[in-house]
Amino acid sequence: MKRIINEMKLRLPAISVNAAVARSVISAFMAELNPTVDELGDVRCAVSEAVTNCIVHAYKLLTDGEIGYVYISARLYDNREVTVEISDNGCGIEDVALARTPSYTTGEYGERCGMGFLVMESFMDSLNVKSRPGKGTTVLMRKKLNP
Numbered sequence: 001m002k003r004i005i006n007e008m009k010l011r012l013p014a015i016s017v018n019a020a021v022a023r024s025v026i027s028a029f030m031a032e033l034n035p036t037v038d039e040l041g042d043v044r045c046a047v048s049e050a051v052t053n054c055i056v057h058a059y060k061l062l063t064d065g066e067i068g069y070v071y072i073s074a075r076l077y078d079n080r081e082v083t084v085e086i087s088d089n090g091c092g093i094e095d096v097a098l099a100r101t102p103s104y105t106t107g108e109y110g111e112r113c114g115m116g117f118l119v120m121e122s123f124m125d126s127l128n129v130k131s132r133p134g135k136g137t138t139v140l141m142r143k144k145l146n147p
């Protein structure tokens with residue numbers, strides 16, 4: 001049975017500067033497992049994509065003055081597994097399978113390429129996306145680091 005060796009929870013306003021904050025925090029949090037440069041890069045990139053999605057898509061319907069938040073919760077296990085859950089209370093996704101299709105985007109033409117979920121999927125060992133329209137979205141990802 002794997003055991004948790006460390007965990008953290010973080011709440012950040014959904015503003016663009018916080019994608020970089022989330023990347024830095026996850027790096028510092030994982031350091032305990034001595035990840036390789038590649039492993040660290042993979043997790044940083046996946047976390048960045050998930051947080052950016054909350055910032056760019058989840059709260060686009062909020063009116064001026066309303067603040068949306070991104071919730072990040074991460075765990076390290078004694079089998080060298082890292083799990084990161086990133087969620088929001090935003091607009092949600094009507095069709096998750098469609099949203100996960102490479103090149104699918106609801107972003108402004110030319111601004112986004114619809115590759116975020118593909119990046120998360122390829123850089124992590126598993127990706128689980130749960131969403132309820134009008135309620136929000138939760139992305140759970142795992143990666144097992146090399147021994």
Ligand SMILES: Nc1ncnc2c1ncn2[C@@H]1O[C@H](COP(=O)(O)OP(=O)(O)OP(=O)(O)O)[C@@H](O)[C@H]1O
Nearest residue numbers: 053054057058099105106112113114115116117137
């Ligand atoms: N947290 C979220 N809340 C609401 N909709 C989301 C969320 N995350 C993703 N989506 C929807 O899923 C689509 C696909 O996301 P994905 O990250 O793959 O591509 P993108 O964000 O559009 O482009 P890219 O990530 O390449 O800049 C988005 O265009 C958006 O419609």
Ligand SMILES: [Mg+2]
Nearest residue numbers: 049053116117
């Ligand atoms: Mg994206």
